[in-house]
Amino acid sequence: xxxxxxxxxxxxxxxxxxLLARGAMHGYGIALRLKTISGDVLQVGESxxxxxxxxxxxxxxxxxxxxxxENNRRARFYTITAAGRKQLGVExxxxxxxxxxxxxxLETA
Amino acid sequence: MKLIRRLQYxxxxxxxxxxxxxxxxxHQAMVEQDLERSGMTARxxxxxxxxxxxxxxxxxxxxRGVWIWPWAESVWQDLAYAARSFRRQPGFAAIxxxxxxxxxxxxxxxxxxxxxxxxxxxxVRDPGRMVHVFSLLRDVxxxxxxxxxxSVAEYRYLAEHARSMTGLFLMRSEGGMHxxxxxxxxxxxxxxxxxxxxxxxxxxRGFLAEEERxxxxxxxAVLNYATWQNRFGGxxxxxxxxxxxxxxxxxxxxxxxxxxxxxxxxxxxxxxxxGSMALLAPNDSWPVKFLNDRKACCADVAGRLAPGITRxxxxxxxxxxxxxxxxxxxxxxxxxxxxxxxPLQSVGRKAGNFxxxxxxxxxxxxxxxxxxxxxxxxxxxxxxxARRREIGVRLSLGAGRVRLVRQLLTESLLLAVAxxxxxxxxxxxxxxxxxxxxxxxxxxxxxxxxxVLAFALGLAxxxxxxxxxxxxxxATRGGLSDALKQRGAPRGRLSLRSSLLAVQVxxxxxxxxxxxxMVRGVQHARTLDPGFAVQGVASVSFDFPATxxxxxxxxxxxxxxxxxxxxxxxxxPFGFTEIEPLGNTRSYTSFHLPGQDRSHEDGILTNHVSPxxxxxxxxxxxxxxxxxxxxxxxNVVMVNQAMADRYFPHxxxxxxxxxxxxxxEIVGVVRNAHTWTLDDVDPAMYWPLSxxxxxxxxxxxxxxxVAAVTAMSKSLDARxxxxxxxxxxNLDQWLSATRIAALIAGMLGILALSLAVIGIAGVFxxxxxxxxxxxGIRVALxxxxxxxxxxxxxxxxxxxxxxxxxxxxxxxxxxxxxxKYLFGLNPLDPLAYAGVLLTLAAAGLAATYLPxxxxxxxxxxxxxxxx
Numbered sequence: 001x002x003x004x005x006x007x008x009x010x011x012x013x014x015x016x017x018x019l020l021a022r023g024a025m026h027g028y029g030i031a032l033r034l035k036t037i038s039g040d041v042l043q044v045g046e047s048x049x050x051x052x053x054x055x056x057x058x059x060x061x062x063x064x065x066x067x068x069x070e071n072n073r074r075a076r077f078y079t080i081t082a083a084g085r086k087q088l089g090v091e092x093x094x095x096x097x098x099x100x101x102x103x104x105x106l107e108t109a
Numbered sequence: 110m111k112l113i114r115r116l117q118y119x120x121x122x123x124x125x126x127x128x129x130x131x132x133x134x135x136h137q138a139m140v141e142q143d144l145e146r147s148g149m150t151a152r153x154x155x156x157x158x159x160x161x162x163x164x165x166x167x168x169x170x171x172x173r174g175v176w177i178w179p180w181a182e183s184v185w186q187d188l189a190y191a192a193r194s195f196r197r198q199p200g201f202a203a204i205x206x207x208x209x210x211x212x213x214x215x216x217x218x219x220x221x222x223x224x225x226x227x228x229x230x231x232x233v234r235d236p237g238r239m240v241h242v243f244s245l246l247r248d249v250x251x252x253x254x255x256x257x258x259x260s261v262a263e264y265r266y267l268a269e270h271a272r273s274m275t276g277l278f279l280m281r282s283e284g285g286m287h288x289x290x291x292x293x294x295x296x297x298x299x300x301x302x303x304x305x306x307x308x309x310x311x312x313x314r315g316f317l318a319e320e321e322r323x324x325x326x327x328x329x330a331v332l333n334y335a336t337w338q339n340r341f342g343g344x345x346x347x348x349x350x351x352x353x354x355x356x357x358x359x360x361x362x363x364x365x366x367x368x369x370x371x372x373x374x375x376x377x378x379x380x381x382x383x384g385s386m387a388l389l390a391p392n393d394s395w396p397v398k399f400l401n402d403r404k405a406c407c408a409d410v411a412g413r414l415a416p417g418i419t420r421x422x423x424x425x426x427x428x429x430x431x432x433x434x435x436x437x438x439x440x441x442x443x444x445x446x447x448x449x450x451x452p453l454q455s456v457g458r459k460a461g462n463f464x465x466x467x468x469x470x471x472x473x474x475x476x477x478x479x480x481x482x483x484x485x486x487x488x489x490x491x492x493x494x495a496r497r498r499e500i501g502v503r504l505s506l507g508a509g510r511v512r513l514v515r516q517l518l519t520e521s522l523l524l525a526v527a528x529x530x531x532x533x534x535x536x537x538x539x540x541x542x543x544x545x546x547x548x549x550x551x552x553x554x555x556x557x558x559x560x561v562l563a564f565a566l567g568l569a570x571x572x573x574x575x576x577x578x579x580x581x582x583x584a585t586r587g588g589l590s591d592a593l594k595q596r597g598a599p600r601g602r603l604s605l606r607s608s609l610l611a612v613q614v615x616x617x618x619x620x621x622x623x624x625x626x627m628v629r630g631v632q633h634a635r636t637l638d639p640g641f642a643v644q645g646v647a648s649v650s651f652d653f654p655a656t657x658x659x660x661x662x663x664x665x666x667x668x669x670x671x672x673x674x675x676x677x678x679x680x681x682p683f684g685f686t687e688i689e690p691l692g693n694t695r696s697y698t699s700f701h702l703p704g705q706d707r708s709h710e711d712g713i714l715t716n717h718v719s720p721x722x723x724x725x726x727x728x729x730x731x732x733x734x735x736x737x738x739x740x741x742x743x744n745v746v747m748v749n750q751a752m753a754d755r756y757f758p759h760x761x762x763x764x765x766x767x768x769x770x771x772x773x774e775i776v777g778v779v780r781n782a783h784t785w786t787l788d789d790v791d792p793a794m795y796w797p798l799s800x801x802x803x804x805x806x807x808x809x810x811x812x813x814x815v816a817a818v819t820a821m822s823k824s825l826d827a828r829x830x831x832x833x834x835x836x837x838x839n840l841d842q843w844l845s846a847t848r849i850a851a852l853i854a855g856m857l858g859i860l861a862l863s864l865a866v867i868g869i870a871g872v873f874x875x876x877x878x879x880x881x882x883x884x885g886i887r888v889a890l891x892x893x894x895x896x897x898x899x900x901x902x903x904x905x906x907x908x909x910x911x912x913x914x915x916x917x918x919x920x921x922x923x924x925x926x927x928x929k930y931l932f933g934l935n936p937l938d939p940l941a942y943a944g945v946l947l948t949l950a951a952a953g954l955a956a957t958y959l960p961x962x963x964x965x966x967x968x969x970x971x972x973x974x975x976x
Contacts (some may be wrong), residue, residue: 027132028139046136047168050129054175058114069135071142076132 012052014095017080017088026075061087129169187519205485209528211860212481214535215474217565221540223467225555227453232368234307239450242410245443256446258407261400266434273423276305277412282373288354293378297386305413313348313363316382323384331363331380355389356654374452376552420447452553469926477857480616480864483609486576487871490606493584500584514581521577529569533557579605607908610872614912615919617865622920624858625941627851630931634844637932640782641726643836647810648689649818651803652830663803666825673821683808684721685798690784691839700769714785714793723779725807733763733777740797747777752792787843787932810835862952869956872905877964889969898961
C-alpha cells in the first residue's frame with residue numbers, strides 16, 4: 001500500500017464540500033477525485049469517507065439522491081446545499097487562517 | 110434542525126441501513142472494476158477489493174453512530190428486547206404488572222388526595238405568595254397554643270398598618286341562606302378580596318370599597334361560575350339581575366371565572382360584601398357586635414406578601430401590630446402564625462392531626478408497595494435463575510456485566526412504568542368519589558395533576574430499583590462455568606429469596622393486624638353504649654327567616670310549640686337542646702371554682718337544655734335534681750359525672766358553686782353520655798334552656814309525632830322551615846368514616862395476604878425445583894412423605910420464622926400508633942391477633958400444599974435423570 005498523508009482533523013469535510021461545489025458526485029467518485037487531484041498524496045479510506053458524508057448529511061450541508069453512475073449502476077449522488085456552500089466559505093477562510101499561522105510559525109521560529 | 114434530521118433518520122433507520130449497504134456494494138464494485146482494469150483477474154480483484162474494504166461493518170456502525178448517540182440505540186434495543194421477552198411470558202408480565210399497579214395505584218390515589226388537600230394552594234395568580242394568617246391563642250381546654258381567626262376590628266388595624274403585605278382580606282363563610290333557589294353557601298368578604306387574589310372576573314366586577322360598609326346604598330353580590338350556570342342557566346344578562354337572599358333584594362354585579370373555586374374547602378356559591386351581614390339580620394344584635402366589637406370572634410384572614418418580603422418577616426410585623434392593637438386597651442396578646450393556602454393548611458395548627466392520619470395511611474400503602482416489590486423481585490429472581498444459561502453465555506461472549514445489569518433493569522423499568530400508568534388511571538377514578546363519600550362535597554379538584562404524575566413516575570423508579578436491582582446483580586454474578594453447571598446454586602441466591610420472603614411475611618402481618626384491629630374497632634364502636642337513647646329518637650330543627658324574626662318572636666314560637674306538645678300524650682317525653690347529640694357541634698365556656706382567681710380557669714363543654722332533655726335521651730340522674738321550668742333564668746347548672754369526678758373528687762358536687770362570670774349552683778349530676786363525641790366523655794355543664802340560638806326538639810321518631818309537629822309548626826308560621834333527622838343517622842355518620850377506613854384497611858390486608866401467598870408458593874415451588882435430585886434420592890432411599898415435606902419446608906423455615914417475629918414486633922408498634930382510632934378497643938386485642946395468625950397459617954399451608962404435593966409425587970428415577 002502506498003503511504004497516505006494524514007489529513008488535519010476536519011479538513012476532510014472541507015475537501016468533500018469543495019469537490020461537491022463543482023457538481024454532484026458519488027462516494028467512490030469523491031475518493032477517486034481526491035486521490036487524482038492531490039497527485040496520490042491524499043487517499044481517503046471508506047471508513048472515514050462514509051462517516052464524514054453522514055456527518056455532512058446530518059448537518060444539512062449536503063443532500064443525497066440515488067441516480068445512475070457512468071457505467072449505469074445505481075449509485076448515491078451527493079450534492080452541496082446552500083447551507084453547505086456557506087459552510088464551505090467559512091471553513092475555507094478558517095483553513096487559510098490556520099495554514100497562514102502555521103506558515104508564520106515555521107518561517108519565524 | 111439537527112434534532113429533527115436525527116429523528117427522521119431514526120424513524121427511517123431500516124431504509125437508511127439498506128441504503129448504506131447498497132452504497133458499500135457499489136463502492137466495492139467500482140474498486141473491483143478498477144483493479145481488473147489494472148490487470149488483475151476477476152477472482153483476484155474480488156478478493157483484493159474485499160480486503161481493501163476491510164472493516165465494512167465497523168464503517169457502517171460508525172456511519173450510523175454519526176446519527177444516533179450509541180447509547181440511545183442500545184436503550185432502544187434493551188426496551189425492544191424486554192418487550193419481546195415479556196411477550197413470550199405474558200403470565201409473568203401480567204402478574205408482576207398487576208401486583209405493582211395495585212400498589213402504585215393505591216399510593217398514587219392517596220397522594221392525589223394529599224396533594225389536593227395539603228399541597229395545592231388556591232388557584233389564583235401567583236399562589237405561592239398568598240398566605241393564611243392565624244392568631245395565636247391559648248386553648249382553654251387542652252392547655253396548649255392553638256390557632257384562631259381575628260375579630261373584624263383586629264383585622265382592620267392589621268390591614269391598615271401592615272407594610273409587609275400588598276393586601277390583607279377578611280372572609281367568613283356562612284352555611285346556608287334562603288335564596289328562593291335552594292340553600293346557598295355564602296361567603297362574606299372585604300371589598301379587596303378579588304383584587305388581592307388577582308381574580309379576573311368572568312363577567313362584571315368585584316366589590317367596591319363603599320359596598321363593604323354597613324348601610325351601603327345598594328346590596329350587591331358576586332356569583333360563582335357554577336352557580337351562574339346551574340341556577341341562572343348561564344343567563345347572559347345576569348349583571349344587574351336581582352336575587353333575594355333572606356328576602357332582601359341583592360343586585361348581581363359579577364361572576365367569577367370557572368377556574369376559581371373560592372377560598373374555602375367547601376364550595377362557595379355566592380360572595381357578599383362584609384357590610385351586608387347587618388342587612389341580612391336587621392333584628393339581630395350579633396352582626397353589629399361582630400363588625401365592631403374588638404373581641405367578637407372571628408373570621409379568617411389571608412393576604413398576599415409584599416414583593417421581597419419573606420413569611421418570617423411578615424409574621425414578625427403582623428405579630429407586633431397585633432400586640433400594639435391590644436396595648437391600646439391595656440391587654441396582652443400572643444403573636445400570629447402564617448400558613449399556606451392549601452385546604453388542610455387553612456385549619457391552622459389543627460392540620461397536625463390530619464398529617465398524622467395521612468402518615469399512618471401512607472405507611473400502610475407503602476407497606477403494600479414494599480410487598481408488591483418483594484413479590485415481583487422474587488418472580489424476577491426465579492426468572493433470572495431460569496435464564497442463567499443465557500446470561501452465562503452472554504457474559505462469556507464478552508458482554509459487560511454493567512451492560513447486562515442495565516438490560517435486566519430495563520426490563521424491570523418497563524414493568525414499573527407500565528404499572529405506574531395503570532396506577533395513575535386508578536388515581537383518576539378512585540380518590541374523588543371515595544373522598545366525597547367519606548368527607549362530603551368539596552370545592553377543590555381531586556384529580557391527579559403534574560405533581561401527582563411526577564410522584565407516580567418517581568414511585569416507578571424507586572420500586573424498580575427496589576425489586577429489580579438485587580435480582581439483576583445476583584443473576585449476573587459468577588461466570589459461565591457456574592451458569593452452565595446449572596446446579597449447586599450459590600447460597601446467596603437462595604438467601605436473597607429467603608429475605609424477600611421474610612419481608613413479605615413481616616409486611617403482611619403488620620397490614621393484616623392493622624386491618625384486623627380496624628375491623629374490630631368498628632365492631633367495638635357499634636356495641637359501644639353511647640350512654641343515651643339513640644334508636645328511635647328524632648331531632649327536629651327549625652329555620653326562621655332571619656329578617657322577619659327576632660329573639661322574642663322565636664321564644665314565642667317555641668312556647669306555643671311546647672304547649673301544643675304537652676297536650677299531646679303520644680309526643681311525651683320531649684326535650685329541647687341547643688346542641689344536637691353527635692351533631693358535630695361543641696361549645697365551651699371557661700369557669701373557675703370559688704376561692705380561685707381567673708388564672709385557674711378551665712374550659713368545659715356546655716349545652717342549654719330543657720327539663721325534658723335527659724328524660725327523652727334516657728340519661729339517668731345520679732345525684733340532686735333535674736331542671737324544672739322555673740329554673741329558666743336562674744343561676745343553676747347541672748353537670749355530668751366526669752365534671753363531678755374531676756373537680757369534686759371526694760365530695761358531693763350537688764350544692765357546690767362554680768363561677769362563670771357569676772356564681773352558679775350545681776343542682777344535679779347526670780351520668781356520662783357520648784352526646785358530643787364517641788371518644789372519652791369530657792366534663793360538661795348544662796344550663797337551663799335559653800332561646801339565644803333556636804334549639805332543636807328531641808322526641809320519639811314516629812310518623813304521628815312528625816306529622817303533629819309539622820302541623821303545629823305550619824299553623825304557627827308557614828315560613829318556618831323544619832328539618833327532621835334521626836339520631837341513629839348521626840351515629841352512623843359518625844361511624845361511616847371509620848367503617849370506610851376499616852373497609853379500606855381490610856382490602857389492604859387481603860391484598861397483602863394474596864401477595865404473601867403468591868410469594869410463599871413461589872419460594873417453595875422454587876425450592877422443590879432446585880432440589881429435585883436431592884428429593885429424588887431421598888425418596889429412592891425410602892424417605893417418608895413427612896420427611897420429604899420437612900426438607901421442602903425446612904428450606905425456608907428460618908425465613909418464615911424471622912418474618913413472623915419481625916412482623917409481630919412491627920404489628921405491636923403499629924397497633925400503638927392506630928390505638929387512638931379504635932374507639933377504646935385494646936390495641937393488643939387478642940381476637941385480632943389470633944385471627945391474623947390463623948389466617949396467615951391457613952394461607953401458608955395452602956401456599957405450600959401444591960409444591961409439597963409435587964415433591965411427594967416425584968418419581969425417583971425421573972428425578973435422578975432430571976437435567
